Amino acid sequence: MSRIGALTRAARGSATQTLAKGSKSLHPPLAPADFKRALTINDRYGGLTVNVPKMPFWLTGGEALVYRRTSHGEQQFMQVDAATGFKRPAFDQARLAAALNKVSHESYQAGNLPFDRFELSEDGRRLDFQIEDTRWSCDLASYDCTSTTFDARKGDPRELSHRYTPPAENNPDKSNASPDGKWIAYIKNCNVFLRSEDGLQDVPLSRDGAEGNCYVFSTLSWSPDSRHLAAYLVRPGYRREVRYLNSSTDQLEREYSTIFYPRPGDVLPLPQPVLFDIAGPRQIVIDDALFSNVFELSALRWWADSRGFTFEYNQRGHQLYRLVEVDAATGHGRSLIDETSETFVDYLPLGHGQEDAGKIFRFDVDDGKEIIWASERDGYEHLYLFNGRTGALENQITRGEWVVRRVNHVDPVKRQIWFEASGMNPQEDPYWVHAYRIGFDGKGLTALTPEPANHHIEFSPDRRYYVDLWSRIDLPPRMALYRASDNAKLQQIETADISELVAAGWQPPLSFHSKGRDGKTDIWGVLHLPANFDPTKKYPVVENIYAGPHGSFVPKSFSRWTEPLTQLGFVVAQIDGMGTNNRSRAFHDVAWKNLKDAGFPDRILWHKAAAAQYPWYDISNVGIFGASAGGQSAVSALLFHPDFYKVAVAKNGCYDNRIDKTWWNELWMGWPVGIEYSQSSAVDNAHRLQGKLMIAVGEMDDNVDPFCSFQLADRLIKAGKDFDMVYVPGANHHTLGTYTERKLLDFFVRNILGQTPPDWNTKPIELE
Template sequence: MLFLSGRRIVSSKIHSPFLSVISACILGFSTTLMAQGKKEDYQRAEIVKQTMDNKVYNAPSTVQWIDQEHKFWYANPTPSGKKFMLVDVVGKSKSTAFDHEKLAVALAEASKSKVKPDSLPFTAIRFTDKGQVIEFEYLDENWKCNLASYKVEKTAKRPDFRRGRYWGDGTGEENRTPVTSPDGKWIAFVKSYNVYVQKADKSEPESALSFDGSEGENYSAALIWSPDSKKLATFKIRPNKPHLIYFVESTPADQFQPKLHSRNYLKPGDALPQKEAHLFVIDSRKHVAVKTSMGHQYATTNPKWWNDSRGFSFEYNERGHQAYKVIEVNGENGEARDLIAESSKTFIDYSGKKYRYDVNDGKEIIWASERDGWNHLYLYDGLTGKVKNQITKGKWVIRKVVKVDEKARTIIFEGSGKEKGQDPYLIQYYRVGFDGNGLTALTTENGTHSATFSSDYQYFVDTYSRIDLPPVTNLKSAVDGKIIQEIEKADISALTKIGWKAPEVFVSKARDNETDIYGIIVRPINYNPKKKYPVIELIYAGPHSSHAPKVFNSDFRYRFLHELAELGFVVVQLDGMGTSNRSKAFHDVCWQNIKDAGFPDRIKWIKAAAAKYPYIDASRVGIFGNSAGGQNSAAALLLHPDFYKVAVSSSGCHDNRMDKIWWNEQWMGYPIGEHYAASSNSTHAAKLKGKLLLILGEMDDNVDPASTMQFMDALIKANKPFDFLMVPGMGHSMGGDYGEHKRRDFFVKHLLGVEPPAWEGMN
């Protein structure tokens, strides 16, 4: 029986007559092509979704090495169900990690619940007791199974150190727990806004180290002892005023009447805490207010002492994100110097590209920088603050440092754009020496790689794929990247049987007619090249990353593109200028100009695709997105209405002055100026053309719901028609199942010109 729950047609059991009809349509057995946007298209979309979700086999979802052993396990989806596999590298064996049937029986008896061996109700395991016991979580409890007896029992639940934080929360200054010195002889604490110490055995009375703390300028509770227990480092803080935003939860689960909620949520331009470093010498009670080169601060990191206690360092991010420093403080006299100083005329991408590793107690420092126009690694002399050498260089980028081996003086890292002839966003793994020599590719296959290394970094499990290449998993040497053992190769026969085809990677030139822009084209299964198909673009132009899928069947968004295409559209996604993971110049396009969103590149890309494929109708283009993509999709109808005709915008940040401080000041800068208003959708509301649907969750604490409401107010004042869906109780989202169905219907009606099928008719 099929039933529709908002978006999804959920099937516990699909009757064969229905499946035959769908299969006939999908496989092309029907001599007449179905009309677009009809009930059958919605149902076929669900069949595609279910197949992509559940019938891609031998593509491990989790790989984990066993501590201190050359063995690893992985969870493998197979036609006969999920199997946990164990690989012994030395023994060159691969087998099931345990008897799934016995464990299912034992767990069912212990938990008094139904457990199936082909779908065990956990995704991760942990081997203990030299591999004789596995632990896992089920029903919010911890369990263990003895693999000799298959006795299953509960274990003590390990504490969960995660805690919720909202944008703009403080840093835990309310925590006044005393901090014990490394030698155990002293405790330090903040009392009445000042720093105190006392002998741990309470043999002497507490003693104040500072006397100038007050409610308006208090000392931080983050008191950092030097390793020799002779000194303390901390900050004196001039706090800021909280910025509360409010939410009315209309339909709470625990009461009939609405609830009022609030969050501390700092926005661009709000005051931020300002900190001053202080040094305390315990024996002499010496107190030094450290004088540094810091100006208006966005943030500082907590002090970090060198192991020999010669001093401490901390990082300083200047307000506006155009200067970033590592500041070192002498542990004896409190004198400060700039150890590393980065500057930019636009922005320093501290949230996505900053990397620091202290070698040999800070005698050397590995540092990431875009100073030559590409994100690369540099080796600093930590004593002089001078660059010893650039470690990596070229027109490609470092994506992530995986391992620094101080003894071998080598670095394993992720990079992209180095392999010629490959999509520059694909991730590969490399090893290089501190001196920049010996650069070795550990992976080269044409795909995005995800590596999981053994604890000694001798081996790694490498899974690679592309959107048009199913995953391949191999065991490799971490020395030279050679394949030691083939582990799995994905089986997508269930997808090909229903006529599914992988998206096409399409490349065209950017606005400068030189830079390549990469994106994907998704077509419906039953597409006919003699017909015309409207285009729908999924947009997310957030500058903090790149967003077009690069991995096969990677996440819900990728599958969602295929579902939407089945309704009778060509669906596309791409990364225009202003997004990350390319050159610094490519990224800088977003600077103080979020409204650009790469639209000149996007429009040119879609037109190039339509020129190559006549069945793509570039006169009927829709667009949708969430969060930053919600801002982008609405802006398409305001700023580029001659090209984009229909937009669905959910959880939109429609004015960067209304959104969280860190994200918006990172790209739009500080102080707040006219450029903020210029990028605001509310500013341009009177320019709206086309059909617009706004979706909003009333409890969105990621993007202030008032951002959408203010945009709506501007549209109303400009007498502009639009549609709106408020989802009660929902947070930051695309509208859930209900919102997704409304989005599909909106495109079907306004791009295809077809009245969407009745929801009840989908049963």
């Protein structure tokens, strides 16, 4: 805050003098060199940091941790022996890159290998890693590499509902052996069969499978005692497809492709758990009364004593999430834990990403005698201890007006939990994550990361050590190794150096917060300041928006990333308004059936508060841009808040939630599809457009159907509205490229600064 205060005092002290001179020339003409700097600034800054570590991971065994650090634009894998502290390069990256290029016919660079994690064999002689859908294994003596391809969709039980329907199976060569080795289960003609170990017996377990209702091999699950087998029988849903035409090819012919793309309201695949008694053999019917309206069923998980199995039921509409137990002897099901909500249950796994976080977590203690469960039932994300036999709540483990963000480790012997949380320290940014330890009984809460910053810890597999990586937007990363038993610091592994970056003109964003629409809740954001910032001048404001309810998005950790618009004299703001994640439940619920809100009432108040505090913050002609859900919000700014937002650029946006993917939209907008979808639709509200709008869309976007963008364009045309549109051949959701970035810069320069951008055709700017 001291830096903000200093800027404020400087600005206020000079504002009167500036205005007294009557100067109106606040935006000197931009030159082509300014645009070149804007388009290349991040490439230039990328080579000016030293020893910046990325997220660490531990090798199997727990004796060594690995991380990737960046120095002068080159990335290097480093390995640290936890016991001795010895640090060295993990392997010869130049030899590995050469070996990969030889067999893959690619051109990988040693300083930018295309994977983030790897595994070493126990003898340390083989390196295994994954590049897209290919698994690689390389001998570290000869650097000979071999590869195998795989289907990343297979084996994911969540794929059995809304995302993917397995084809009818008829492959007896794919088999699943019982734990005692006496039987082999396989699928033939969509039914479950058993083959004896000696191959003399071949027994059909089911007869109800058919191409329209097929057993799925990847779900076959044996009880530990080999007496029972469970599986999912899946009835396919409606197979909606999106067809693509790629006009950016190396041939003289266009290319066509198709993807499976269910939408909100579509009939979904219906998985049904089925139980088989091997001794009979017989099929035991499981009543589906507890899970009759399926959006998603999790993997089947057997208790170690084989008394039954469990699965998690996500009801369509996302207002009920239930832990179901099925008794192996009777097939009787019962609910152990019910998580309910009048709005939505955020069913993504807790700690899904460092910024994106769902709310579901489960840990079975002593074969299910107790269950640790995450819930927002008191208004904040916390941990609870349930009796796994009766389903009764034993006690709430964590409590308070703060949120659990991640569970790092559960120690059932010491009955302790290591977890990460944010918002516990009132004097700090409520999004900063810290690490803690607490007992199952809710006692002994211990803070482990005292530094005021955003932290992330990773435990070694044997739980003897953990590494803490922390930074702030104004402080480069630090990484240290600790002993878990007493939290003693063993080694400072890395301290990033950004002196060259700062000397080149880089400056961190400014943190700012103000009260939201309720007059009580703090709304947090950052300001990216213009190049050569002078607090005696005024600067136009453009907001970079992303308001997806699945996470919070304002940066909290260090990044050298510089908003290109700042190089052209703009202040760029980022704000987490109400409706985003990682605060209270009430804060989050604003998004329900109301994605058009996007936190705009909070964002506008935030901008006005910033303008009141900083005389250089000019909100007379505010711009806004965003991509994907941010694209939807950018358009909504002009449709629903044209009195404040005047210029918008929307990239690959989801402008009508009925057109986009099922899971994301039904989670926040509800099911069945109701009038709220139309109320939040930019397509249905296109006639409201005021201000200046540019739409950019990638031809091959397989995340958000490009149809969304064309539907919006069609309605704008029919409503007689004027707008710009950029269509990028061959581009997908994340690759709109430098051309689109240049068009974005041009659009804001023309419509906010009132200046004419360079003539790119007559005098092209070399960006290399």
